[in-house]
Every structure is written in structure tokens, then in C-alpha cells.
Amino acid sequence: RRDSVALEERRNIINEKLAKKDRKKKKKRNCREKESRESEGNSSAAELTPDSCSSDSLGKDNMAETDGAEVIELTPEEDTTIKRASDTMAEIEAEERKEREEQKKKQREPPIIFKDAVDIRVEFDALVGLIDGILSPEEQQSLEELHQYMLEDEGSWALGDGFLNFIGRLLHDKSLQTDTRVRILNVLALAALKDDVILLLHQDRREHVLMNYAHDIDRLSPEEQEALALFICNLFENLSSSEWLLYISEWQYCNSTISNIRVSTKVAVNSLLADNTTLQDRGSAIMHNLACKEVFDDVAVELTMAVLQYFNSSPPEEQLFRCMKALVRFCQISPQDVPQLIQMIGPEPGKFRGVSARVDELNDVVSSKLR
Template identity: 45%
Template sequence: MAAEEGVNVDLYIYDLTNGFASLLPQSILGMSGQHVEGVWHTAVVVYEREFFYGGGGVTSCAPGGTQLGPPHQVERLGQTFVPFQVFVDYIQGLATTTYTAAAFRLLEHNCNHFSDEVAQFLCGARLPKRLAPHPAPLTPPQCCAPSALLDALVPPQAQAVYASGVRHSRQESPEFRTLNCQIEEARVASAALEQRRSTLAEKLARKERRREKKRRKMLQAEPQAPDSTTTPETSAPVGGMAEAVEALPREEEVSRAGPSSAAAAAADLLDLDEPRAKPREPPIVFKDIDGAQEYERLAKALEGVELSGEEKQSLDELQQYLVAGEGSWVLGDEFLAFISRLLNDSSLSEEVRVSTLRCLAACALREDVSLLLHQDRRQHALLSYAHRLEDRPLAEQRAGALVLCNLFENVSSSEWLLYISEWEANGQTLSNIRATTKVCVHSCLSEDPELRDLGTALMYNIATKEVKTVVFDEVCVELAMALLQLLQSAPSEEHLYRATSALARLAAHSHDVPQLVCLVGPDPAVYRGTSQRVDEQIDLIMKRVK
């Protein structure tokens, strides 16, 4: 399944008391006098599987397949663009580290904590506050019933537990689920193709009727000679529609070609005047970076630096990932602690920090980099550093902005940059999107040409990305103000195009931005005539301003 398509992420909410919690005395539930509607168990449903955490570790089953039956409630958390195999690797990582069976605690480390973390990884969503954690401590005897129920949610024959030793039933292997997904995609594509066939046949029939009507009018206006053997009935191209329909691919051919071919075939048969889904606008990234060379520079810069055994191992892991091309699974739990030291240890040289960032910029172009990013979900070392980037030397600023630009190469990593969930760093309340925005604004307005080029690219990537409006609620004005200031500096045509493109998107996202354009200026219309593509973006802006 292509990452750009997006996959729905749902939260299944179960009441372990089946509605009786609201009827029981508080003394029985031990909830310190608080009103309790239920004792909640949650699971995340994605890729047609239900994932949850309990006394048996991380478990998956068919949606609604636990012994609890249908969920009490289903909430749509959003859509994910994380590739299926990347998600499988991520779940494996959780199941063998922080969410093992032995680590389960009914109140302190439970299914709701797991669901919250997985939801953040998939689509940046959080659990509703009413669900986690439970309102107040239960006494040990009161914990027994829900604990026992959680331990036995899924019948043994249906379990697929990702735990130490990684045991699966054969039918629940990742390969089996991938095959099922492909079969389902082929079935859906085939059904869609059949619908397209019917639609096309109807269109051809309507077109033929219009053609026939027009031909009849022409015959009435200019009658044929009496000896003519041509009649309206015999002259009509009766084979036109039949030949067109016969030319369509057969279902068995579509099945052999696969779901992607089926979808492409169906799309090709549509009339050009039908609306189509807008493709993702290509981001501006910088691929002219050699990961092997950057690693060699980092290794050379670290010569003479005392590294612990774990840090040496992390350096070797980086070589395997970046140079040898191994998957992100080679990066251990201590890898980001090592990166954090390289970026923040004042005793290390600037060259070490720049080389580290450039290595990360090369890593950012890989699809599975999202797994590396989500290792940082607790310490937020990468974006905490990025938030302070403007205080760093110019070479570090360039390298840091390059990392953020290249993270837009893949959908999952670009989503990570725009997460709105808040976290604490150095006494400040931050979020991924706030740190990204700060780097973007600073770089855009820099006097350094290289940094400004990176900043305008980052601005373009942020603004042209299709995201929920709520993501831009707090940063739209800040980004728009930076763009208007940039326009006052007589930018080059390339930078002007990026700026006007970004401003047009932000004006569509927020009602405040058009007002800022009017009040602050400059008037974008003064740049008309720079190029056709700039004029097109100015037209979009002025439609909103007027």
C-alpha cells in the first residue's frame, strides 16, 4: 500500500465493567469519591488489525476479536502514512523493550499508555484525557478482576503476541498480513474497476445518444437522395460502444497485474473532466549529500575523542545504517543518547556537530528514518537542539536546517516534524511544530544566502504540505509574518516563488493571513511579471485578500 494513500487509525474503547462501574458504589471501586463511568481498556486499530497491551505483552488480533466483544466506542484518531513494514518493526521494538509482559502495571503502565504512544507514532494523535490514566488508585484486591480479564482478552488460537523471543502463529505473521492486505487491495481495485466500467459505458452511451441526435438533425436539414441506402439506423456506428467496452482490461488480467495496476487502469479509463485526487506536491529536498562521505568525516572528527563502549557501538551502528544500507533495526536504544552527546557536549568541536548533523541529513532521505525519530519520543533530543539552533555557529545552523528540509522527503518523517503534542525542554513547553517553525523563520530571514535558501525550502515544504487546519492554528501568523518580511528584501525569483507559494497556502488555511497581507504588506501584486509561476501564486493570494 503506497504511503501517500494514508491508512485510517481508530481507537477502540472498551469498558471492562460492561457499564456496571457507573452503578457500583465508589467504596467498591476505590475511586476516592469520584464519579466513574467505566474502567477503560483501549486498543489501536490500523492495517486491519487491533493492537493492544496487557499482561501477555503486546498483542494483535482481528478488530473486535477479543473476548470483550464489540468495543464500547470507536474514535477516529486520524490517518497514518507510516509504511506497514516500518510499523511492524516499531511494534516489535516496543514489545521487546518498554512494553514487555513483565513491564505491565495495571495503573502505571497499561493499555492506555501503549495506545497513546502508538497513536502518537502513527498520526500524532493523543488519547482523550478521560481515558488515561484511571482516575485514582485501586487497592490490590480490586486490581485482580480487571488484570485477569486483560490477561485473557484473546483466545490462544487467535493471539499474535510480539514479545521476547517473538512468537507468532503462522497465520498472523507480518508476511501473512501483508498478503491479506494485497488481496484486499486487489479485491477493492477490481470492484472499483467494475464500477468505472459501468460509469464509462454510461458515458459512452450518453455520448452516442447525443451524436445520434445531432446526426438526425443534420439529416433533416439536408435530406439524402431517394436511392440512398443509408439510413439513420444503419449508418450509426453501432460497434463504437461495444469496441470501447471490449478494450477494457479483463478482471483476470487486472488480478495478475496487481492492485496498483488495477488502480492505474481504472484511472486511465476516466473522462478527463472528472475530478481526481490531488497528488502530493514534491518537497524541496537536497539529495546531493553522500552518506558514506559524511560518516567518514564524522569518524575522522571523533579521532582522539574518548568514547564509551556503548558509544563506539552506536558509531558502528551508524556506519551499518548509513553506509552499509542496513535497516533502522541496527540502531540500538542508546543511539540517540550518543547523538545527543555529540550535539550538546561543549567539549567537542564544531566539526563534530556539523558532521553529525550532515549524517542525519543523509539519514533523513531514507524511508525508515521515522523509526529513528520515534526513538526520541521521550527525550526529544533532536528538536530540543533544533529549537536552540539560532544560537549556534553558522555552519551548524546550515546543517541543522538541512536535516529538517530533508525530513520532508518521506511522508511519515514530515508528519513527525509537524506534531502538535507538547513536551518540556529546559523549562519550556514546546512541540515538534513549534521547534520546526522556529528554525524555518530564523533561516528564512537570515542574511546568509545558503541558510536563507534552506529556510525558504523549509517554508515551502511546511506550507504546501496537506495537513489538518488545526496544525497551523498557532503558527500560521508567525510563518506569514516571516514571509511578508522576506518579500520586503527583494528575493530572487526562486525564493520569491517559494515565498508566494507558501503564503498562498497559509492564506487558504487561516483567515488571519489575508488580513496580515493587507495590513502589513508589501502588496504581492508588485511582484507581478517576475515569472509566470510567481504570477499564478500571486493570483491565488489576491483571491483571498479581496
């Protein structure tokens, strides 16, 4: 492996330097022994005869030895070799971290996402048609960066520092058509499937462009709500972006204290309880995905209340299965409060017995948690 080669190179260089230093120390010890013998043979001499082992030179050598006892000087070539070895080690460590994340990804409960809900070329072309001629030079540059990221398969490094300002204008400028916001959200929903989207999300730590917009989901048009729910749901594809949705750091927005997890919860609840069947489908997926994460008790309770309210309707089997599975998980997260809520609010899990074998199995688990 590359790390073995790199370590061996570094070890050889350092060992060689240590060997040279040992040889110098032995030579100095020999000089001191020789000086001692000469001093004993000529004790009346005021000073030793200058030679290669004079006290003056020896004192300087001793000072040099003391001052630089642990310093190993390297030639530029050796220094470059060690730096190259360090860089190689850094690359290997990065690969190992990626492997560990992939392993965690395999072991976790698979999230429910929508990879084929929209077509990137259709969405991007429609977006360009809607905003053509109204962008500043900086915004035009951001649009080109988005093209590179989504259609040319460049990494998120292609997105400049001002990219989120461009996204913010498209989402918050009410003079733009509603379809503009729908199209950019659909593009972002496909970007959410990329494993480096977290770098874009981290750029939003100061302005909170994305989450401030998502917090207003109940004020958006149905089309925007659908696109927003798709974006949030697809962010569960990768571990890093799914963890981002759970961040608890708070900020002020419109006289409210909000956080990523509060916004994620609001989107899940609003989508699940909407009259729109597409939103219900995506909301049940977000509910399932949140339940598979390590959420706090209060979040589990809030989501449970939404699920129970949703159960008062007649959900399709797929959405029912997702929500029942989430309910089982919430019972595990909050083993006291959630079962009490189920008994107080209802409906009884047995209401859905016979819908399918997999729903019946989850029904039995939930029922076993009730007192």
C-alpha cells in the same frame, strides 16, 4: 495471491472440524432416539441396560457437547498451518499499508529536499576523524551501528537503544569541535531520506535530543544552522517523518513549553530570515514543505509574518516562488487572518509582478484573497 491460498487452507481445516462435529451430534441424537424407544418399550425398568448409548455416557457426552460447543481442537500440524496463514496475512497487510502510503506520496505535493547537498562517505569519514579516540565502548558501538545504517544500507533496526545517547553527546557536548556537530547533522540529513528513519525519530519521544537541539537554532553557529536546516528539510521526504515534524505533544525545555511543530516553525522562520543565502534557500524549502501540510491557523499566521518580512528583501525567483506558493496555501488555511496580515504588514503581492510567469500566477491568487 498468497492471501487466497492461506485463507483457503484455514477454511478447509475449520470446515473439516465442523463436519466431524456435526457427525458426532447426529450420532448422539440417534442414541437419544434409540434410548427413548427402549424406554417406551420397557417403562418399568429401573434403568436402561448399559450400552454404548447409556444415560451416564450420554450425560457426559452432553456435558462435553455443552462445554465445548464452540471449541474446535486442532492438531499441532493444523495449528502451525493456521499460524503460517495468519503470518502470511500480516505480511500482506503490511505490504498493502506500504502501497497505500506510496499512493498518498504520489498524490501529495512533492516536497523540496536536498539529496545531493552532501556526500555520505565524505561526511562520515570526517566525523570519524573528529571523534577518534574520545568515545566510550558504548559510543564506539553506536558509531559502528551508524556505519551499518548509512554505508552498508542496513535498516534502522541496526541502531541500538543507546544510539540517541551517542547522538546527544555529539550535539550537546560543547567540548567537541563545532565541525563535529556539523558532520553528524549532515549524516542525519541523509538518514532523513530513508523511509525507516521514523523508527529512529520515535526513539526520541522521551529525551527529545533532536528537537531540543533544534530549538536552540538561533544560538548555533551559521554552519550548524545550515546543517540543521538541511536535516529538518529532508525529513519531509517521507510521509511518516514529515508528520513527526508536526506533532503537537508538548514538553518543558529551558523554562519553555515546546513541541515538534513549534520547533519546526522556529527552524523555518530563523532560516528564512537569516542573512545567510544558503539558510534562506533551505528555509524557503521548509516553508514550502510546511505549507503543503495540514498546519493549524496559528502556525499559518506565524509563518505568513516571516514570509512577509522576507518579501521586504529582493528574493531570488526560486525562493520567491516557494514563499509565494506557501502564502497561497496559508490564505486557504486561515482565510481571514492571513489576508488581513498581508494588507496590514505588506508588501503588496504586486511588488513582484513581472519576475516570472509562475510568480505572476500566484500573485493573482493571493490578490484575489485580499478585500
